[in-house]
Amino acid sequence: MNTTALSMLPMILAIGIFYLLFKAIKGSLGGGGKVDPVGRMICPACGTRGQPATKTRGSLAIEIVLWLCLFIPGLVYSIWRLTTRVPVCPACDAEGMIPVNSPVGRRLSEAAGREQHTIEI
Numbered sequence: 001m002n003t004t005a006l007s008m009l010p011m012i013l014a015i016g017i018f019y020l021l022f023k024a025i026k027g028s029l030g031g032g033g034k035v036d037p038v039g040r041m042i043c044p045a046c047g048t049r050g051q052p053a054t055k056t057r058g059s060l061a062i063e064i065v066l067w068l069c070l071f072i073p074g075l076v077y078s079i080w081r082l083t084t085r086v087p088v089c090p091a092c093d094a095e096g097m098i099p100v101n102s103p104v105g106r107r108l109s110e111a112a113g114r115e116q117h118t119i120e121i
């Protein structure tokens with residue numbers, strides 16, 4: 001009676017693997033961060049405004065090697081990478097960007113704004 005469930009298992013696992021790999025590759029390549037003078041987030045470390053990039057810990061190469069060698073370590077590594085992704089500053093990679101419209105964010109953007117007059121791009 002378990003044969004049906006057992007024959008489905010490899011397919012379900014394969015779909016899971018492709019889904020995780022797709023997400024991991026997308027996260028590693030994309031990031032999505034952008035320096036934007038009118039962005040909604042500001043970095044408390046360097047004062048850059050923009051959209052936070054997504055930083056994925058670990059390495060895609062290690063992930064692929066683990067997947068190719070052994071199933072369980074690859075799965076654990078993928079889950080760890082996907083669950084520890086953090087938004088970071090697109091300019092300096094610091095974690096913890098804050099909204100510009102928060103009190104601290106406003107102060108930072110005003111301070112950065114004063115300095116930016118001398119840096120014309």
Ligand SMILES: [Zn+2]
Pocket residue numbers: 043044045046047048089090091092093094
């Ligand atoms: Zn920064």
